[in-house]
Amino acid sequence: MEENKITLSEDEKDVLQELMNIAYGSATAVVADMLDAFASLSIPNIQVLTMHELFETFDKLKNSSYFFATQAFSGEFNGESAFFINEESAQNLATHLEIESKEDLDDAILELTNVLTSSLTTQLAAEMGSEVIFSLPSIFKVPLQEIENVETFQLYSQVIVIDTDLNFQDQKIHGKIFILTKDESIQWLKTKLNIILEQLI
């Protein structure tokens, strides 16, 4: 697969970053409403990684005992999202939402994942003027030590990783969401990004 390594040019990265920024702004507004809190936005980070490199990135997060949830999305633009939130943030989230049981907390984390994923991917597709239809996302929780065994991850050879921080400073809630999209979707994305670029010249 190495020889087919897809790269993103600086311009393509810039376009994607900006589109993601806009999508993320809307997503954050929804989450902020949901939590009745104010989030500080950061610039999304965009990389093309091999699965090996991605697992290394996940591995660093694993060490600080993160909760981890994934959600798949499909359509012309398809892939999977992975949301990490550490133990402390999860506790703060529980306090903030007045949640008492572990299961309700899990539910709230899945909800956060769902809100971020749906609103990010919907917005991103809309910004690219695509006719993408989103099927119902499936959502599940994965124990950290089994991340590498997540079956759908085995389907990827390289992924565009768009990672960004969810950061509620006052409530001390920090999370990290990855939007992973695989080979054909990367090509589709590249084409769309270039159409946007050409329209601006």
Add this chain to the structure above:
Amino acid sequence: MRKFLVTDDSKLARRTLIKSLKEYILEERIFEASNGFEALKLTLKEKPDVVFLDLTMPVMDGYEAIPKIKNINPDIKIVVVSADIQEKAKEKVYALGATLHVQKPIKSDKMKAILEVI
């Protein structure tokens, strides 16, 4: 004729904004900056009347730049163009002295509305 300064770290964001701005404004009256600090320098040098300003930028972000730009010219109009549409974010930029807060991206129709307001 008024002068305009467009500030955003994303080239795409600047292109998009300038493209719609050019429909109403002559190109030579439009200047570009890629962060808050450059915006400050250009505000001193080119003396723009309107500054379009993004919030999340490296070196100096929008929140820091607003009062500093206002300090140079209290009459300057600052239009915050951001992806951050949280109510709190809007309140914050208005408190700092922004004239307007609009959601990205700015296409032709939105630009027309903005130019009418300011």
Add this chain to the structure above:
Amino acid sequence: MAQNETQYNLRTADLDNGIIIVDDTLSIYHFNKWLELHTKIDEESVLTKKLDEIFPNIKTKTLIRKIKTALRMNTPTFYTAATSHYLIPIKINQFKNSIFEYMQQDVSIIPYDKEKKLVALIIKDQTNMASANALLNSHIEEIKKLNQALIEEQKLREKQHQQLLTSSRSAAMGDMISMIAHQWRQPLSLITTMMANMKVKKELGTLDDATLQNSFKKIEETIYYLSDTINDFRDYFKPIKVKSNINLYELFSKSIFFLKDEMSQYNINYKINIDKNIEIYTYKNELLQSIINIIKNSIDAFKETTLTNKNITVSLEQKTDKIILFIEDNAGGIDKEHLEKIFEPYFSTKSKNGTGLGLYICKTIIEKHLKGTIDIYSDTNGTKVAITLPTLL
């Protein structure tokens, strides 16, 4: 999602899913047939009432939050059976799903009418799936536990094995010390005697230079001999494992010198039928320990016999990349029932002093460290031990 598409989905979902249409204050607008059947509550009786009044188990705040989020984003939000178990309590009467008291449900909250702030709650029965998962998880837990126990047992066994090797080493060391003590007795008494002789001659004034020279020379030789035995002894217990070229003839003639005394004490003929040039590359001390063990077993066997012609013979057969060493005695053999257990730890036929570890350790060393094999044949005549070793380890 488009209105008519949503409605189409709702119609198809109507057959085997629960559907409730509520607004963002949880007022009920529709309660479908499926739910009527499962909850035994009529739609008529719940319309315009609040969902959380009908089902007090529902956490109002959470549900309203999910509904508002779905309306705001215009995409579905969810409850999953895996974490939330169920929204609408429906008792299960089936025996096969007895893990759960209530039907396990996946719930999708789908925007239905943005203007009126209506959402459709689609309730899917996931009890079978959840049961399968629960069963699977309990099995996984069990397998994990068993696996852990196995790993610990393995560790314990390795530790015990290590202890065995160590104790066999100290047992061997004890044996050697007594052999050396035995061996030193004669040279030491030789030295004592010669010194006493010189002392007497000196007092009588008959000590000439030649006698003095001769005596000193003899004493010196004897001391060297004592020193050599100590060196051999020390080499043997060196903790470092180093491979080297070993001349097999020398190994059986010189290196086991301390056994020769014992053999001559019991009138045993010790014969070495090995070509003097044959060498193999292996761990010397480990090989030596095994050989001493086997020869000592033969010597011990003779101690219990009344034979007059006692033989221990060592011979060798050369193959392409290995050699086979044979150590043979005519001490009457080993009982068949004992033979089967001879390589088991703590097996001993010796009434006293036997640790029962000797041959077990031999086998372990030869197989694990020297990558060879050991076999034993026995009949009423005697016993033959065959050790196969690689020539280059």
